[in-house]
Amino acid sequence: MYNILMLGAQGSGKGTQSERLSAKLGIPTISVGHLFRGEIDKNTGLGRTIVSYMDRGDRVPSDIVNQLMSGRLAEDDTMAGVILDGYPRTFDQKDELDKIFAEHGRQLTHVIYLKVPDETSLQRLSGRWVCSNTTCEENYHITFNPPKKDPNKCDKCGSPLIQRQDDTPDAIRHRLELYHKDTQPLIDHYRERGILYEVNGEQPIAKVEEDINAALGI
Numbered sequence: 001m002y003n004i005l006m007l008g009a010q011g012s013g014k015g016t017q018s019e020r021l022s023a024k025l026g027i028p029t030i031s032v033g034h035l036f037r038g039e040i041d042k043n044t045g046l047g048r049t050i051v052s053y054m055d056r057g058d059r060v061p062s063d064i065v066n067q068l069m070s071g072r073l074a075e076d077d078t079m080a081g082v083i084l085d086g087y088p089r090t091f092d093q094k095d096e097l098d099k100i101f102a103e104h105g106r107q108l109t110h111v112i113y114l115k116v117p118d119e120t121s122l123q124r125l126s127g128r129w130v131c132s133n134t135t136c137e138e139n140y141h142i143t144f145n146p147p148k149k150d151p152n153k154c155d156k157c158g159s160p161l162i163q164r165q166d167d168t169p170d171a172i173r174h175r176l177e178l179y180h181k182d183t184q185p186l187i188d189h190y191r192e193r194g195i196l197y198e199v200n201g202e203q204p205i206a207k208v209e210e211d212i213n214a215a216l217g218i
């Protein structure tokens with residue numbers, strides 16, 4: 001069974017690679033951002049709280065994240081394996097994930113660490129366009145991964161593409177700072193646990209995918 005965590009800075013390619021891996025392994029990707037946007041769309045009280053943090057480029061408090069993840073990881077479709085995209089991001093979230101998994105007799109099997117310099121993150125995120133349909137959310141990049149059919153529409157579902165509120169240079173820089181401060185200890189921890197696989201995320205998308213598959217032995 002594969003319980004995989006995709007770790008890396010914003011724009012390192014986690015979303016892009018998670019989708020490919022998910023199709024290949026036939027297991028769901030759980031993206032925190034996606035869970036958040038689901039709540040925001042439903043305009044729940046929780047959704048409104050979340051949006052106030054996201055718009056500033058701040059991290060949503062861990063208790064909210066843990067609550068959403070715990071609910072999602074109790075659903076049946078996750079029991080045969082999952083790909084986690086963007087969670088855990090901090091040490092206390094890691095402890096919580098270990099607990100949630102332990103309730104089902106599970107644990108993380110692989111951590112894929114997509115390594116890219118900050119400059120690359122900035123360049124990629126400022127060119128990122130996402131499908132506006134929240135059940136799709138396919139990712140594109142104006143130069144590195146443009147839609148093939150219509151330049152302004154999603155190849156998969158035809159919905160218009162939009163830029164995310166928090167993909168502005170200032171918000172990106174702020175997110176990168178937080179990332180370095182809080183996520184580095186996680187990287188060290190998983191390396192010590194012997195489940196960290198470092199992949200050079202600066203390569204073209206297909207090559208990164210190849211390296212991930214090799215690390216997983218698939």
Ligand code: ADP
Pocket residue numbers: 008009010011012013014015016017124125127128129139140141142144145201202203204205206208
């Ligand atoms: P993350 O989920 O880590 O924030 P994404 O998967 O959303 O990152 O990728 C950020 C942007 O960079 C997207 O526009 C995506 O199309 C593009 N991208 C992803 N991987 C690569 C790559 N290997 N080379 C060039 N661009 C990439």
Ligand code: ZN
Pocket residue numbers: 131132133136137138154155156157158159
């Ligand atoms: Zn779409």
